[in-house]
Amino acid sequence: MMRAYLRRGKPPKQRTSRAVWRSRSQIGALPGFFELYLGALILLLGALAYKMTALGILALAILATAALAARENLGKLNLVFIFTMLYVADATITAFLVSFGDGVARTIQFAFVFSGLLGIYLYSWRMNDLQFERAVKWVAFATLLIFVHLVFYHIGQGRYSTWKYLYDTKLAISLIVFLFFALLDFLRKKYVLLPCATILSILVIASAERKAFLLFAVISVFSTVSWKAKAFLFAFGSTLLILVATSGLDSGYLSEKLARTSTSLEGASDRYFLTVENIGDQSDVVREFVNRNARRLFEENPWFGVGATGYWKWSRTTFGDYAGLSMNVHGEINRVPAEGGIVGIIIALAYLVAVAWRTAYFAFLRPERTGSSLERAPFYLLLYVLCYAYAEAFDTALLFLVGICGMVAARLPAPRISAVLQHHYQGWKRSGMRPEAKLGK
Numbered sequence: 001m002m003r004a005y006l007r008r009g010k011p012p013k014q015r016t017s018r019a020v021w022r023s024r025s026q027i028g029a030l031p032g033f034f035e036l037y038l039g040a041l042i043l044l045l046g047a048l049a050y051k052m053t054a055l056g057i058l059a060l061a062i063l064a065t066a067a068l069a070a071r072e073n074l075g076k077l078n079l080v081f082i083f084t085m086l087y088v089a090d091a092t093i094t095a096f097l098v099s100f101g102d103g104v105a106r107t108i109q110f111a112f113v114f115s116g117l118l119g120i121y122l123y124s125w126r127m128n129d130l131q132f133e134r135a136v137k138w139v140a141f142a143t144l145l146i147f148v149h150l151v152f153y154h155i156g157q158g159r160y161s162t163w164k165y166l167y168d169t170k171l172a173i174s175l176i177v178f179l180f181f182a183l184l185d186f187l188r189k190k191y192v193l194l195p196c197a198t199i200l201s202i203l204v205i206a207s208a209e210r211k212a213f214l215l216f217a218v219i220s221v222f223s224t225v226s227w228k229a230k231a232f233l234f235a236f237g238s239t240l241l242i243l244v245a246t247s248g249l250d251s252g253y254l255s256e257k258l259a260r261t262s263t264s265l266e267g268a269s270d271r272y273f274l275t276v277e278n279i280g281d282q283s284d285v286v287r288e289f290v291n292r293n294a295r296r297l298f299e300e301n302p303w304f305g306v307g308a309t310g311y312w313k314w315s316r317t318t319f320g321d322y323a324g325l326s327m328n329v330h331g332e333i334n335r336v337p338a339e340g341g342i343v344g345i346i347i348a349l350a351y352l353v354a355v356a357w358r359t360a361y362f363a364f365l366r367p368e369r370t371g372s373s374l375e376r377a378p379f380y381l382l383l384y385v386l387c388y389a390y391a392e393a394f395d396t397a398l399l400f401l402v403g404i405c406g407m408v409a410a411r412l413p414a415p416r417i418s419a420v421l422q423h424h425y426q427g428w429k430r431s432g433m434r435p436e437a438k439l440g441k
Helices: 004-010 014-023 031-050 054-071 071-076 077-092 093-097 100-124 129-156 171-182 184-189 193-206 210-222 227-247 255-262 270-275 283-300 312-317 330-363 375-387 395-410 415-429
Strands: none
Touching: 031 054, 031 100, 031 129, 031 395, 054 071, 054 100, 071 171, 071 395, 077 093, 077 100, 077 330, 077 395, 093 100, 093 255, 093 312, 093 330, 100 395, 129 171, 129 375, 171 184, 171 193, 171 210, 171 375, 184 375, 193 210, 210 227, 210 375, 270 375, 283 330, 312 330, 330 375, 330 395, 375 395
């Protein structure tokens, strides 16, 4: 014992107490805890899809305990994590600008979301590559079950297209597209890539979920499939989309959406929107009216906006219970200026730039990259956020999507831009080609 003290310079008692603390901090690493937190994450997914608030709170509470179990990683919090939490806070806590009651309610929501995301982030530092892959596969399996339930529910109701009438399960449509491309290599090894791609394309078109179709097209451009396969998917999907829209197999839903998209309402007066019959059933018309008013609110409240959910409160006060007009702002490009002001815009841009840099570097610029589909999954997740947020209201599902994307990006390496440029410059020199020639200048 004395030799240990002389050799290490620390009293045995001090070493023992530190060892006890270290063993307690490793609770989350015990067998079964990874499965517990993974189960909580899947439970959260189900709660969001089926709008089960109580189960969602339970899942977040379990995920929050992961922050305590992995608290030794608190020193690994970085700017990407901070920007993500600022984004989430700007979309929730600023409800105090609307009213005290709204502010308290949204602050409680922020507290649960923050604790759950913090737990996911801190515990992820204890996970190895195999556990990350297992987590993605189990989330994919759970999403597939929700997606299958969504399809059979609507078919059982006689709806062979336009699948958006089962709580928020339609989020599984875009999520399954993202997971399909993330697990592309796995599907290729199992020799089921082509049938899965064909079936998924048909179901996405049949669902009439425009965000999912857009996401499929955008991710396929950056995916690991060959250009011939990309051209085939694009041609097949476009042909199928045109066929469904022109044949009326979707009861005219897509053709009606396309017709409304080609109709401009920019010159219409505000009185026009008040005279439209059943305006609540014409989402594109309502969104034009809402976005127009959102821009006006930004002009009147440029610095901090009207606060989270402030537009809905303002519209209820201005238009009362008039059907269809008191909806939330759709699309972050419209909501952030109106409800967050210039401060919110700065936070959103900081989040977007930080996440884009981390995910793009990891997928396309990192010297150690292998070109696998899972390696590009964080970048696909960013594309998922962009496709989902361009036209959707900032609901709880989008709140977690933004948060999860930020947590994933915060876990990725982020070298300085100068280091990346220097690495590629050295690569050009070793290849005997000038950078100007490599860039085609």
